[in-house]
Amino acid sequence: EVQLVESGGGLVQPGGSLRLSCAASGFTVSSNYMSWVRQAPGKGLEWVSVIYSGGSTYYADSVKGRFTISRDNSKNTLYLQMNSLRAEDTAVYYCARDLSGSGSYNFDLWGRGTLVTVSS
Amino acid sequence: QSALTQPASVSGSPGQSITISCTGTSSDVGGYNYVSWYQQHPGKAPKLMIYDVSNRPSGVSNRFSGSKSGNTASLTISGLQAEDEADYYCSSYTTSSTPYVFGTGTKVTVL
Numbered sequence: 001e002v003q004l005v006e007s008g009g010g011l012v013q014p015g016g017s018l019r020l021s022c023a024a025s026g027f028t029v030s031s032n033y034m035s036w037v038r039q040a041p042g043k044g045l046e047w048v049s050v051i052y053s054g055g056s057t058y059y060a061d062s063v064k065g066r067f068t069i070s071r072d073n074s075k076n077t078l079y080l081q082m083n084s085l086r087a088e089d090t091a092v093y094y095c096a097r098d099l100s101g102s103g104s105y106n107f108d109l110w111g112r113g114t115l116v117t118v119s120s
Numbered sequence: 121q122s123a124l125t126q127p128a129s130v131s132g133s134p135g136q137s138i139t140i141s142c143t144g145t146s147s148d149v150g151g152y153n154y155v156s157w158y159q160q161h162p163g164k165a166p167k168l169m170i171y172d173v174s175n176r177p178s179g180v181s182n183r184f185s186g187s188k189s190g191n192t193a194s195l196t197i198s199g200l201q202a203e204d205e206a207d208y209y210c211s212s213y214t215t216s217s218t219p220y221v222f223g224t225g226t227k228v229t230v231l
Contacts, residue, residue, distance in 0.1 A: 035220065037166075037222075044123070044207075044209060044222060044223075044224055044225040045160075045209050045211075045222040045225070047211075047218065047220040047221065050219065050220065058219055060218055061218070094166070099168070104154060104172065105152075105154035105156070105212070105213035106154065106156040106171035106172065106211070107156070107166070107211070108171070108177060110165040110166055110167070111165065112165055113165060
């Protein structure tokens with residue numbers, strides 16, 4: 001079955017760190033553009049970061065310098081390392097796959113999401 | 121990168137048609153055909169409904185259709201049904217500092 005399963009969310013204090021994982025099955029992560037998208041409670045979707053099949057990475061201005069996207073090809077897993085967390089990073093984090101391996105900027109597969117809460 | 125602009129809410133009666141707009145700039149919606157639409161029910165992950173402005177993924181009802189004119193994309197839902205009540209988001213490729221941008225979201229209510 002083709003699916004994405006996120007994990008690693010939880011409660012963390014401001015200034016803390018957390019690493020999210022997104023395990024893929026039924027397709028190869030490294031052959032696709034893979035993104036993280038977040039949704040704060042009661043708010044809209046916000047794109048966070050992408051790693052292209054070729055390895056290039058991009059970040060939203062709100063997380064640049066604090067978050068790092070990566071992948072482990074042997075585990076077919078996407079990661080998001082989040083450092084210097086702030087209250088405004090509180091959200092459900094989704095991983096999402098681009099429709100095309102060469103980039104179509106449409107997300108055709110989403111995980112269920114993992115909740116990150118930043119609070120003291 | 122500012123979010124694309126959508127109306128906060130749109131409503132209609134069962135069987136009616138409604139249209140949701142998504143307004144951007146020539147750097148995103150107006151400049152490229154990488155516009156997509158997502159449906160999100162409460163507590164659920166988003167679901168791709170339309171990609172590349174007007175294409176429907178396999179399994180999506182043909183009651184959903186997309187179009188674009190200038191810097192504004194539109195999603196039309198025909199024959200509105202109770203199950204269509206959800207939040208809808210547009211998204212586009214952009215040449216700003218980041219390659220992706222979402223819309224502000226629209227809550228669709230079936231009266």
